[in-house]
Amino acid sequence: MPADIEVRGPQVVLAGRGVSKSFLGVPALRDVDFDLRAGEVHALMGENGAGKSTLMKIFSGVYPDYEGEVSVDGRPVRFASVREAQAAGVAIIHQELNLVPELNVAENIFLGREPLIGGLLVNRRKAIAEATALLGRLGIALDPEARINTLRVGEQQLVEIARALSVSARILIMDEPTSALSPAECRRLFSIIRQLADAGVAIIYISHRIEEVMLLADSVTVLRDGSHVVTAPIASFTQESIIAAMVGRASLGTAPAAPDAGGPVVLSVRDLTLDAATRKGWRRMLHGVSFDVRAGEILGIGGLLGSGRTEILETLFGSTTGRRGGEIRIDGAPVSVGSPRDARRLRLALVTEDRKAKGLHLEASISDNVALPSLARLARFGVRSFAGEARIGQRAVDELGVRCTGIAQPAGTLSGGNQQKVVIGKWLATEPRVLLLDEPTRGIDVGAKQEIYDLVFRLAREGLAIVLVSSELPELLLLADRILVMSEGRQQGVLDRAEASEEAIMRLAAPRARGAHAPKAA
Amino acid sequence: MLRLLSQTKLYWGLALIFLIGVLTSPVSSKGNNIFLSYGNLLDVLRQVSITGLIATGMTAVILTAGIDLSVGSLMAICSVVCAMLLTMPGWTPSAVMGVPAFALVAFIVVAALVRFVFHNRAKLRAAADGAAADVALDATRGVVLPAVAGLVAAAAALAFVLPQVSQTFGLWGVLLVVPCVGLMFGAINGIIIVAGRLQPFIVTLAMMVTALGVARLTAGQNNAVIPVYTGSNATADFDVLRSLVFDFFPVPGLFFIAAVAIYGAVLRFTPFGRYVYAIGGNEEAARLSGIDVGRVKIVTYAVSGMLAGIAGLLFVAQYRQGKPDAGSGLELDAIAAVVIGGTSLMGGRGALVGTFCGVLIFGLLSNLLQLHNINSNLQLVLKGLIIVGTVLVQERNLGELLSNLRLSVRRPAPKEPADQWPPSTESPSRQLGGSANGTS
Numbered sequence: 001m002p003a004d005i006e007v008r009g010p011q012v013v014l015a016g017r018g019v020s021k022s023f024l025g026v027p028a029l030r031d032v033d034f035d036l037r038a039g040e041v042h043a044l045m046g047e048n049g050a051g052k053s054t055l056m057k058i059f060s061g062v063y064p065d066y067e068g069e070v071s072v073d074g075r076p077v078r079f080a081s082v083r084e085a086q087a088a089g090v091a092i093i094h095q096e097l098n099l100v101p102e103l104n105v106a107e108n109i110f111l112g113r114e115p116l117i118g119g120l121l122v123n124r125r126k127a128i129a130e131a132t133a134l135l136g137r138l139g140i141a142l143d144p145e146a147r148i149n150t151l152r153v154g155e156q157q158l159v160e161i162a163r164a165l166s167v168s169a170r171i172l173i174m175d176e177p178t179s180a181l182s183p184a185e186c187r188r189l190f191s192i193i194r195q196l197a198d199a200g201v202a203i204i205y206i207s208h209r210i211e212e213v214m215l216l217a218d219s220v221t222v223l224r225d226g227s228h229v230v231t232a233p234i235a236s237f238t239q240e241s242i243i244a245a246m247v248g249r250a251s252l253g254t255a256p257a258a259p260d261a262g263g264p265v266v267l268s269v270r271d272l273t274l275d276a277a278t279r280k281g282w283r284r285m286l287h288g289v290s291f292d293v294r295a296g297e298i299l300g301i302g303g304l305l306g307s308g309r310t311e312i313l314e315t316l317f318g319s320t321t322g323r324r325g326g327e328i329r330i331d332g333a334p335v336s337v338g339s340p341r342d343a344r345r346l347r348l349a350l351v352t353e354d355r356k357a358k359g360l361h362l363e364a365s366i367s368d369n370v371a372l373p374s375l376a377r378l379a380r381f382g383v384r385s386f387a388g389e390a391r392i393g394q395r396a397v398d399e400l401g402v403r404c405t406g407i408a409q410p411a412g413t414l415s416g417g418n419q420q421k422v423v424i425g426k427w428l429a430t431e432p433r434v435l436l437l438d439e440p441t442r443g444i445d446v447g448a449k450q451e452i453y454d455l456v457f458r459l460a461r462e463g464l465a466i467v468l469v470s471s472e473l474p475e476l477l478l479l480a481d482r483i484l485v486m487s488e489g490r491q492q493g494v495l496d497r498a499e500a501s502e503e504a505i506m507r508l509a510a511p512r513a514r515g516a517h518a519p520k521a522a
Numbered sequence: 523m524l525r526l527l528s529q530t531k532l533y534w535g536l537a538l539i540f541l542i543g544v545l546t547s548p549v550s551s552k553g554n555n556i557f558l559s560y561g562n563l564l565d566v567l568r569q570v571s572i573t574g575l576i577a578t579g580m581t582a583v584i585l586t587a588g589i590d591l592s593v594g595s596l597m598a599i600c601s602v603v604c605a606m607l608l609t610m611p612g613w614t615p616s617a618v619m620g621v622p623a624f625a626l627v628a629f630i631v632v633a634a635l636v637r638f639v640f641h642n643r644a645k646l647r648a649a650a651d652g653a654a655a656d657v658a659l660d661a662t663r664g665v666v667l668p669a670v671a672g673l674v675a676a677a678a679a680l681a682f683v684l685p686q687v688s689q690t691f692g693l694w695g696v697l698l699v700v701p702c703v704g705l706m707f708g709a710i711n712g713i714i715i716v717a718g719r720l721q722p723f724i725v726t727l728a729m730m731v732t733a734l735g736v737a738r739l740t741a742g743q744n745n746a747v748i749p750v751y752t753g754s755n756a757t758a759d760f761d762v763l764r765s766l767v768f769d770f771f772p773v774p775g776l777f778f779i780a781a782v783a784i785y786g787a788v789l790r791f792t793p794f795g796r797y798v799y800a801i802g803g804n805e806e807a808a809r810l811s812g813i814d815v816g817r818v819k820i821v822t823y824a825v826s827g828m829l830a831g832i833a834g835l836l837f838v839a840q841y842r843q844g845k846p847d848a849g850s851g852l853e854l855d856a857i858a859a860v861v862i863g864g865t866s867l868m869g870g871r872g873a874l875v876g877t878f879c880g881v882l883i884f885g886l887l888s889n890l891l892q893l894h895n896i897n898s899n900l901q902l903v904l905k906g907l908i909i910v911g912t913v914l915v916q917e918r919n920l921g922e923l924l925s926n927l928r929l930s931v932r933r934p935a936p937k938e939p940a941d942q943w944p945p946s947t948e949s950p951s952r953q954l955g956g957s958a959n960g961t962s
Contacts, residue, residue, distance in 0.1 A: 317810075319809070319810055339812075339814075340809060340810050340811070340812045341812045341813070341814055343812065344811075344812030345658065345812075350810060352810060357804075357806060357807075358804075358806045358807055358810055359807055359810070360804065360807055361799070361800050361803035361804045361807055361808070361870065362803070362804070363803055363870055363871060364799065364800070364803055364870075368796065368800075371796075372796070372800055372807075372808070372811045372813070373811040373812050373813075375793035375796055375797070376793050377645070379792070379793045380642065380645075380646070381642045382638065382642070382792050382793075382794075383791050383792060384791050384792060384793055384795075384796065426811070430812075
């Protein structure tokens with residue numbers, strides 16, 4: 001290809017022209033143009049499956065096989081590998097962290113590029129010194145000799161950023177960096193991003209959190225269904241107009257009329273405790289949690305990451321290995337839930353937070369995934385009922401609106417929102433009485449989120465008792481009839497719809513100042 | 523079209539080996555193609571059936587993302603037990619192992635069967651009522667009646683084998699008892715892996731060593747082999763296991779094909795089979811779906827041991843001896859056949875049909891090399907090369923391979939500052955298709 005790309009001014013550091021890419025004949029990107037200028041924070045928005053990640057993977061050399069042209073500093077390039085992209089100054093920080101937990105901060109930063117003595121031995125001292133300098137330059141207060149697995153997720157995220165910048169990246173792509181961060185950690189990250197942009201680094205920032213983008217970005221590009229919708233400075237957008245561009249409709253529906261929560265108590269929990277086994281003996285994770293959930297009611301559980309929210313669900317579902325205490329009653333009868341099998345028999349259902357690691361067999365088809373917990377029930381004299389499995393698979397696809405080519409499509413090829421629907425469908429097929437939802441909309445785009453909300457409301461109306469864990473306060477406030485707030489394994493209070501607000505929840509959720517648990521000042 | 527080709531590449535491999543065999547085979551004095559003769563092909567089937575049985579059990583274990591290294595030693599134990607039961611009367615170590623194992627297995631199998639029947643009847647009734655939840659059995663049907671049935675079965679089993687202990691065992695005696703010994707050892711593998719939450723590799727490695735020792739101890743210090751002379755020191759019936767059905771089809775081959783057919787159907791048509799795949803695909807998701815992951819795993823290891831036991835029977839019939847060192851290296855042949863058959867060592871992907879083809883590919887290949895009188899050491903080298911080659915074709919397509927090689931050659935990372943990128947001779951000449959590009 002001759003260099004026929006016109007140079008669009010010295011400012012544009014990374015450009016894509018007519019970029020297209022399809023997987024197995026399904027187009028993921030259609031003819032997308034994209035310009036990134038030095039020193040700007042450019043937010044890339046779109047629903048799951050809109051093509052954001054695909055575009056970023058092309059820019060960063062993960063997919064060498066695409067149509068259209070990419071240029072860096074006006075020179076056409078075609079990255080055949082991540083390494084080539086790095087050498088051209090493009091670094092990407094993936095949503096999933098890619099650190100070696102057993103190594104320390106400095107070793108991770110220089111992994112694969114260790115400073116050497118005589119070309120053979122690792123120069124440990126130099127690595128530490130360079131890491132210290134790098135962290136200092138970025139204003140990150142971290143010990144370069146701290147092992148990664150002793151750091152919190154937010155701190156690990158900062159290590160990823162330091163690593164990306166250590167290869168003198170001029171173009172930094174960040175894929176949902178804040179999805180696991182606390183508000184304080186987010187603020188610290190934003191100030192670092194701002195600082196980088198001021199120093200001339202061009203940043204592509206992918207996020208589903210619109211407030212965040214409004215706060216941080218200089219300009220916004222919206223993709224929808226693999227096509228470019230709009231690119232404009234942030235000032236010309238409102239939250240609503242971004243959403244409208246993403247979903248292609250004017251506004252989101254919100255909560256329907258308050259669902260009737262006057263049913264009988266289905267799930268009753270008293271003094272639930274959990275002790276996790278550690279090397280130093282038992283460590284108490286839950287200190288006596290008590291609540292009731294009625295049929296048709298949605299109980300929200302709020303709190304910071306690590307406050308014991310997920311542990312409540314896992315203890316109820318019997319999927320934790322720790323020592324359990326307290327009493328669980330279903331329909332007034334005390335039950336013991338020793339394993340997920342017991343839980344399923346008692347018609348409890350748990351939709352886990354991490355759907356890839358804990359929810360799906362990614363290589364298997366939609367119907368195989370949906371039917372998994374129901375196989376034994378469907379089988380007749382030990383023979384699988386393929387018709388029955390196809391039926392409940394199809395029902396899940398139809399009722400939940402899973403967008404797919406058919407129930408035979410492998411679950412791993414679906415977008416995040418649709419994968420989540422498959423996991424929910426798998427549990428609805430068991431006809432549960434109590435539905436436990438752990439971060440049901442994590443990493444899901446706005447449109448799919450609304451569909452999940454509608455679904456949760458519908459299930460509550462149909463008489464399910466629902467327990468919902470979420471980090472997103474607006475989501476809790478929208479969905480939950482009552483909100484139980486956890487902090488450090490302790491139940492801090494239960495808020496009614498009337499008294500619940502973001503401030504009220506945060507007040508209860510904040511850890512009691514005891515030094516060790518308070519977030520470090522930046 | 524290309525997809526169809528790549529989905530069926532296993533069969534193409536089998537056909538290719540077959541074709542090479544036909545074309546290069548030596549010709550007998552009468553002008554017949556030796557490779558293609560019925561006698562030769564059925565002989566191949568006879569030769570592969572021991573490895574084949576073991577590979578069949580191994581397939582399910584590997585599908586759960588496990589591995590069973592102990593199968594060779596388990597086959598050896600079972601060959602020793604079988605030979606001793608056939609030739610030595612009284613409470614030999616083999617009888618001490620075999621009789622309780624048989625009674626226990628009879629108890630468990632019949633109890634589980636009765637419970638299964640009750641459970642399915644209850645399910646049919648519940649389905650008629652339109653209820654969707656799992657049915658639960660009451661104590662009578664769920665525990666008491668199965669236990670009683672199991673005890674009856676165990677008593678019947680003892681009544682059947684105890685008289686044989688004082689003399690020597692008959693055909694049916696060993697046919698029933700020996701697989702149970704293998705099954706018990708396999709179940710121990712599974713129980714340790716599940717209860718101890720240990721790596722299958724290390725547990726079955728330990729069992730491989732232990733079982734070899736047990737096999738030698740059972741045989742006794744002075745018995746490197748225990749000869750079995752059917753008709754003189756053992757029952758003549760036992761020769762059935764090495765004979766031909768209808769003077770045509772070798773009995774060991776029949777065992778192998780039956781095992782593939784039955785286990786294949788179980789993996790395809792039962793919930794258990796689906797659980798095997800689900801556990802290999804995502805064990806945590808399977809557990810959270812309410813599947814008894816531990817039980818499924820234990821069963822796969824137990825069946826693997828049982829099939830090793832049957833292989834031990836066939837070994838004794840074939841070579842007229844029980845031998846504590848019989849199974850060394852067999853586990854690796856079996857794993858190779860499974861992997862050639864396209865089953866992923868990571869679990870969750872593969873099928874028994876593939877293993878069947880893998881075993882046949884292996885068998886035809888050995889046969890071919892023998893027909894050509896190729897040096898046996900050279901045969902090992904060729905086999906090794908063919909394993910690697912076949913697996914490469916199974917797992918990767920050619921373009922992918924080439925691009926990997928290209929990348930590893932280019933490994934040294936450019937250390938120049940980013941500004942100097944790209945070197946002017948590079949990228950502009952690139953064409954579509956990352957795998958097909960030559961860069962330099």
